[in-house]
Amino acid sequence: xxxxxxxxxxxxxxxxxxxxxxxxxxxxxxxxxxxxxxxxxxxxxxxxxxxxxxxxxxxxxxxxxxxxxxxxxxxxxxxxxxxxxxxxxxxxxxxxxxxxxxxxxxxxxxxxxxxxxxxxxxxxxxxxxxxxxxxxxxxxxxxxxxxxxxxxxxxxxxxxxxxxxxxxxxxxxxxxxxxxxxxxxxxxxxxxxxxxxxxxxxxxxxxxxxxxxxxxxxxxxxxxxxxxxxxxxxxxxxxxxxxxxxxxxxxxxxxxxxxxxxxxxxxxxxxxxxxxxxxxxxxxxxxxxxxxxxxxxxxxxxxxxxxxxxxxxxxxxxxxxxxxxxxxxxxxxxxxxxxxxxxxxxxxxxxxxxxxxxxxxxxxxxxxxxxxxxxxxxxxxxxxxxxxxxxxxxxxxxxxxxxxxxxxxxxxxxxxxxxxxxxxxxxxxxxxxxxxxxxxxxxxxxxxxxxxxxxxxxxxxxxxxxxxxxxxxxxxxxxxxxxxxxxxxxxxxxxxxxxxxxxxxxxxxxxxxxxxxxxxxxxxxxxxxxxxxxxxxxxxxxxxxxxxxxxxxxxxxxxxxxxxxxxxxxxxxxxxxxxxxxxxxxxxxxxxxxxxxxxxxxxxxxxxxxxxxxxxxxxxxxxxxxxxxxxxxxxxxxxxxxxxxxxxxxxxxxxxxxxxxxxxxxxxxxxxxxxxxxxxxxxxxxxxxxxxxxxxxxxxxxxxxxxxxxxxxxxxxxxxxxxxxxxxxxxxxxxxxxxxxxxxxxxxxxxxxxxxxxxxxxxxxxxxxxxxxxxxxxxxxxxxxxxxxxxxxxxxxxxxxxxxxxxxxxxxxxxxxxxxxxxxxxxx
Amino acid sequence: xxxxxxxxxxxxxxxxxxxxxxxxxxxxxxxxxxxxxxxxxxxxxxxxxxxxxxxxxxxxxxxxxxxxxxxxxxxxxxxxxxxxxxxxxxxxxxxxxxxxxxxxxxxxxxxxxxxxxxxxxxxxxxxxxxxxxxxxxxxx
Numbered sequence: 016x017x018x019x020x021x022x023x024x025x026x027x028x029x030x031x032x033x034x035x036x037x038x039x040x041x042x043x044x045x046x047x048x049x050x051x052x053x054x055x056x057x058x059x060x061x062x063x064x065x066x067x068x069x070x071x072x073x074x075x076x077x078x079x080x081x082x083x084x085x086x087x088x089x090x091x092x093x094x095x096x097x098x099x100x101x102x103x104x105x106x107x108x109x110x111x112x113x114x115x116x117x118x119x120x121x122x123x124x125x126x127x128x129x130x131x132x133x134x135x136x137x138x139x140x141x142x143x144x145x146x147x148x149x150x151x152x153x154x155x156x157x158x159x160x161x162x163x164x165x166x167x168x169x170x171x172x173x174x175x176x177x178x179x180x181x182x183x184x185x186x187x188x189x190x191x192x193x194x195x196x197x198x199x200x201x202x203x204x205x206x207x208x209x210x211x212x213x214x215x216x217x218x219x220x221x222x223x224x225x226x227x228x229x230x231x232x233x234x235x236x237x238x239x240x241x242x243x244x245x246x247x248x249x250x251x252x253x254x255x256x257x258x259x260x261x262x263x264x265x266x267x268x269x270x271x272x273x274x275x276x277x278x279x280x281x282x283x284x285x286x287x288x289x290x291x292x293x294x295x296x297x298x299x300x301x302x303x304x305x306x307x308x309x310x311x312x313x314x315x316x317x318x319x320x321x322x323x324x325x326x327x328x329x330x331x332x333x334x335x336x337x338x339x340x341x342x343x344x345x346x347x348x349x350x351x352x353x354x355x356x357x358x359x360x361x362x363x364x365x366x367x368x369x370x371x372x373x374x375x376x377x378x379x380x381x382x383x384x385x386x387x388x389x390x391x392x393x394x395x396x397x398x399x400x401x402x403x404x405x406x407x408x409x410x411x412x413x414x415x416x417x418x419x420x421x422x423x424x425x426x427x428x429x430x431x432x433x434x435x436x437x438x439x440x441x442x443x444x445x446x447x448x449x450x451x452x453x454x455x456x457x458x459x460x461x462x463x464x465x466x467x468x469x470x471x472x473x474x475x476x477x478x479x480x481x482x483x484x485x486x487x488x489x490x491x492x493x494x495x496x497x498x499x500x501x502x503x504x505x506x507x508x509x510x511x512x513x514x515x516x517x518x519x520x521x522x523x524x525x526x527x528x529x530x531x532x533x534x535x536x537x538x539x540x541x542x543x544x545x546x547x548x549x550x551x552x553x554x555x556x557x558x559x560x561x562x563x564x565x566x567x568x569x570x571x572x573x574x575x576x577x578x579x580x581x582x583x584x585x586x587x588x589x590x591x592x593x594x595x596x597x598x599x600x601x602x603x604x605x606x607x608x609x610x611x612x613x614x615x616x617x618x619x620x621x622x623x624x625x626x627x628x629x630x631x632x633x634x635x636x637x638x639x640x641x642x643x644x645x646x647x648x649x650x651x652x653x654x655x656x657x658x659x660x661x662x663x664x665x666x667x668x669x670x671x672x673x674x675x676x677x678x679x680x681x682x683x684x685x686x687x688x689x690x691x692x693x694x695x696x697x698x699x700x701x702x703x704x705x706x707x708x709x710x711x712x713x714x715x716x717x718x719x720x721x722x723x724x725x726x727x728x729x730x731x732x733x734x735x736x737x738x739x740x741x742x743x744x745x746x747x748x749x750x751x752x753x754x755x756x757x758x759x760x761x762x763x764x765x766x767x768x769x770x771x772x773x774x775x776x777x778x779x780x781x782x783x784x785x786x787x788x789x790x791x792x793x794x795x796x797x798x799x800x801x802x803x804x805x806x807x808x809x810x811x812x813x814x815x816x817x818x819x820x821x822x823x824x825x826x827x828x829x830x831x832x833x834x835x836x837x838x839x840x841x842x843x
Numbered sequence: 844x845x846x847x848x849x850x851x852x853x854x855x856x857x858x859x860x861x862x863x864x865x866x867x868x869x870x871x872x873x874x875x876x877x878x879x880x881x882x883x884x885x886x887x888x889x890x891x892x893x894x895x896x897x898x899x900x901x902x903x904x905x906x907x908x909x910x911x912x913x914x915x916x917x918x919x920x921x922x923x924x925x926x927x928x929x930x931x932x933x934x935x936x937x938x939x940x941x942x943x944x945x946x947x948x949x950x951x952x953x954x955x956x957x958x959x960x961x962x963x964x965x966x967x968x969x970x971x972x973x974x975x976x977x978x979x980x981x982x983x
Contacts, residue, residue, distance in 0.1 A: 126978075127978055128977065128978020129978070130973060130974055130978070131978070159973040159974070333868075387969065389969065404964075404965070404968075407968075407973045408968050408969060408973070409968070409969075409971075409972035409973050410910065410913050410972055412974075415917065416917055419917075419920065420974075600914075601914075603872065603875065604872055604875055604876050604879075604914050605872075605914040605918075606876060606879070606907075606910050606911055606913065606914040607910045607913055607914070608910075609903060609906045609907060609910065611903050630868045630871060630872060631868050632868065633867055633868050633869045633921065633922075633925040634925060634928060634929060637929070638930070639930070696928075697927070697928035697929070698928070736924070736925075736928065737921075737924070738869075738921050738924075738925070739917065739921070741872060741914060741917075741918065744917070752928075752929075
C-alpha cells in the first residue's frame with residue numbers, strides 16, 4: 016500500500032477567513048499526478064491542499080505544485096485576443112480573432128494542402144483537448160504535422176516502448192516502485208523533478224532499507240547523494256555504460272533463458288552487440304571506474320526484482336531510444352517484467368504528456384493506432400465516420416522537421432497551444448527565424464517569449480478554470496474539476512477548438528458536424544469508445560469513478576474495472592502486425608520499418624530485443640569550445656516559468672539563471688563564486704553568474720533552462736544544438752560544447768590605486784582579488800601592474816527543497832536534535 | 844520512373860563511393876542508410892526492367908527507399924550543421940553532399956505520379972510518406 020497509508024496534507028492557502036469550497040483536482044505541474052483540492056473564496060482561487068486519499072501522494076505536494084495557483088490571479092493575465100498589426104499586438108474581439116484564424120487556415124490549406132498547417136501543443140493540457148486536436152487536425156484539416164512540446168521531453172518514452180513491446184504504455188507503475196528490491200534511476204533526478212515520488216521512495220528506504228538505489232547521472236544531483244551506488248558518467252556515454260553492464264550481466268550468467276525462449280526474440284543480436292564492451296573499455300569511454308561497473312552489473316544481475324526509471328538524462332542525450340531499449344533488454348533478459356516490483360518505468364516529464372500520445376494529439380492515431388496500418392486507419396475512419404482518404408498516413412514528423420518546413424516556407428500556419436517554444440526549443444535563434452516566416456497563432460494565458468513572434472494570440476483558461484482528465488507518468492487517469500470560471504473574455508483551449516471546428520464547418524461523411532460533443536465529459540465519452548479494445552482501453556472510466564477512486568490506471572475495462580497496476584502480466588506483448596501501434600524503426604538509423612519487415616520478425620506477441628550500438632555525440636568539446644555544456648531543471652521552477660515565475664516565493668528562491676562550473680575549472684580560470692561570465696557555444700552566448708560546485712565533473716558546465724527572457728541573455732537554448740534522436744526525434748539538449756570567458760574590468764596599480772583600494776571599491780576581499788588574478792601571498796602588486804575584477808557579481812544561492820536531508824554543507828535545523836553544533840556539521 | 848531511378852542511382856553511386864566524408868558520428872549513421880538506398884534502387888531498377896514486374900516486391904523496395912529518406916534527410920541536415928559548428932575541414936564537401944542529396948529528393952518527389960500510376964493513389968499512401976505526395980487529396 017502506498018505510503019503505508021500515511022497521509023500528510025500539504026497546504027498553501029492565502030485567505031482571510033474560511034475557504035468557501037475545495038474543488039477536486041490534480042496538480043498540473045510534473046508527471047507524478049498528485050491529487051489535490053483547490054481552495055476557492057469569493058470565486059477566486061486562494062490556494063491548494065493535497066488530497067489525503069489519493070494513492071499517488073496521500074496529501075503531499077511538491078513546491079511547484081503548492082505554488083502553481085498564484086499564476087491564476089496574476090495581474091498580467093491576457094484578457095483579450097491580440098492581432099499583430101504593423102508589428103504590434105493589438106487587442107481584438109474574439110469574433111475578429113477567430114475570423115483571422117479561420118481565414119489564415121483556409122489560405123494555408125489552399126496553398127499547401129493539409130500539411131500546410133502544423134499544430135504544436137503541450138504536455139500540460141487535458142485528454143479532451145488533445146483528442147479534439149487529433150480529430151480536428153487529422154480529420155478536419157488533414158494534417159500529418161501534429162506535434163507537441165512532449166517531443167522535447169518524452170518522445171523517447173514512446174519510441175522505446177513501441178520498439179520493444181509494440182505499444183505505448185509503461186509496463187511498471189509506482190506500485191512497483193513500492194515493492195522493488197532494486198531501483199535504478201537512469202538520468203532521472205526525482206529529488207528535483209518529482210519530489211513527491213522521491214519522498215515516497217525515500218520514506219520506504221529509510222524504514223526498510225529498500226530499494227537498493229543505483230543512480231546514473233552526469234551530475235551529482237540531490238538524488239545521487241542518496242544513492243547506494245552512484246555512477247557519474249561522462250556526457251554522451253549512456254549507451255556505452257549500459258552495453259558494458261549488459262556485457263557483464265550476460266557474462267555472469269544472470270539470465271532467465273526460459274523466459275527469453277518463450278517471450279522474447281533476438282537475444283543473440285544483443286549478445287553480439289555487447290561482446291566488445293568489457294569493463295575496461297566501458298570505463299575508458301564512460302569515465303566510470305571498473306569496480307563500480309562491476310558492482311552495478313552484480314546488483315542488476317542478481318536482484319530478484321527491478322524497476323528502472325529514465326528521464327531527461329536518458330531522453331535528451333545521444334542514443335536516447337537505444338539506451339532506453341537497452342534497459343528494456345535488461346529487463347527482458349532477466350525476466351523482470353510483468354510481475355510485482357519489476358518492469359521498466361520510463362517516466363514522463365509533464366503532467367499529461369502521456370495522454371497526448373495516448374489519444375493521438377501527437378505521433379500515432381488515437382488509441383495506439385498505427386498510422387501505417389490500413390486496418391487501423393479504417394477503424395478510426397469508421398469511428399469518426401469520415402472517409403479514409405482524409406486521414407494522412409505514414410511516419411510522424413517532429414518539431415525540428417517542422418521548423419525546417421517553416422524555413423522552406425512550406426507551412427502557412429503554425430498553431431502553438433499552451434507552450435513556449437521560444438524558450439524551450441534548442442538552437443532558439445534558428446527557431447525564431449523560422450517562426451518569423453510563418454503565420455503563428457499562440458494560445459496562452461500570458462504574454463511570453465513566443466507571443467513576441469506571434470501574429471495572433473488567444474487568451475486561455477488555465478488549471479482550476481477548466482475541467483478534464485490527464486494521464487500521469489504511470490498510466491493513472493486523474494480528474495480535474497473546474498474550481499472557478501476563467502477571467503471574463505477568456506476561453507479554454509477546448510472551447511476554442513470547438514468554435515474553430517464549427518467555423519471551419521468540418522463535417523463527417525454524412526454531413527454532420529465532425530465535432531458533435533459540447534463538453535469535456537461528452538468528449539471523454541467519445542474517446543472511451545475509440546479506445547475500446549486497444550491497449551489504452553478506458554471504456555470502464557467515468558468522471559464519477561475517477562473522483563470516487565482517486566484515479567484509475569489504464570486499461571480500465573470490463574476485465575479490469577478498477578484499472579491495471581502493471582502491464583504484461585500475461586507476458587503477451589503487442590507485437591502482432593495488426594495489434595502493433597507501430598511497425599517500429601531500425602534502431603541504429605531510425606529508418607521506419609515496412610509492414611513486411613515487421614512481419615518477418617515473427618515476434619507474434621513476444622517482446623523484441625535489439626542490438627544496441629553506441630554512437631558518440633555529434634558535437635563534443637574541442638579547440639575553441641573546450642567544455643561540455645549540459646542543461647536541465649531546478650526544483651523551484653517549471654519549464655519557462657510562465658507559472659512558477661509568477662509565484663513570489665518561487666521566484667524569490669530562484670530568480671535567475673547561472674552556470675555551474677567545477678571547482679577545479681573555476682580555479683584554472685580564476686573565477687570567484689557569483690562572478691558573471693560569458694558562456695558561448697557555436698550558436699550563441701549568454702552572460703550568467705558562475706556557481707562553483709563539486710557536483711559536476713571537470714570539463715562540464717551546467718545551465719538551467721528556465722530563464723529564457725529575450726532581454727536578460729540567460730537562455731540556455733541560445734547555446735544548445737538541435738540534433739535529434741533518430742527514432743524519437745527528441746533533441747539532444749544534454750550535449751553541446753562551450754567556452755567560458757571572464758568579463759572583467761582592469762585597474763592599474765599606482766600609489767593611490769592599491770590592491771586594497773581595488774578590493775574595497777569592488778566589494779571583494781583581498782583573497783578574492785588575489786584568486787581572480789592568480790596571485791600568491793603576500794599579495795604584492797607593484798606599481799604599474801594591471802589587475803582585473805569582475806564586471807559584475809551576483810549571489811546565487813539555490814536552497815535545497817527537502818528539509819529532512821542532511822546532505823547540505825550549511826546548517827539546517829534538525830527537529831530531533833537541538834542545538835545544532837559544529838559536530839553536526841562534521842557528521843553531516 | 845526509369846529515368847528517375849537512373850538519376851538516383853547515379854547520385855547514390857557518388858554518395859556511397861566517397862562515404863563517410865568525415866569522422867562525425869552523424870556520418871556513421873548516414874552511411875548504412877545511403878548504402879541501403881543504393882541497394883534498394885538497384886533492385887527497383889532490376890524489377891522495372893522485367894516484363895512481368897513483381898508488384899509486391901516493387902512496393903516493398905519503394906517503401907524502403909522512401910523510408911530511408913525519412914531517416915536520411917534530417918541526418919544530412921544535422922551533418923551540415925555539425926560540420927559548421929565544429930569548424931570541420933570537410934564542411935564544403937558535406938555541403939556538396941547535402942546538395943547532391945537534395946537532387947535525389949527532387950527525383951523522389953518527381954517519381955510520385957509514376958508510383959501512383961502503378962499502384963493507385965490509395966495504395967501509394969502506404970508507400971510514399973505524405974510530404975512527398977503534396978497537397979492533393981488521395982482518392983482511392
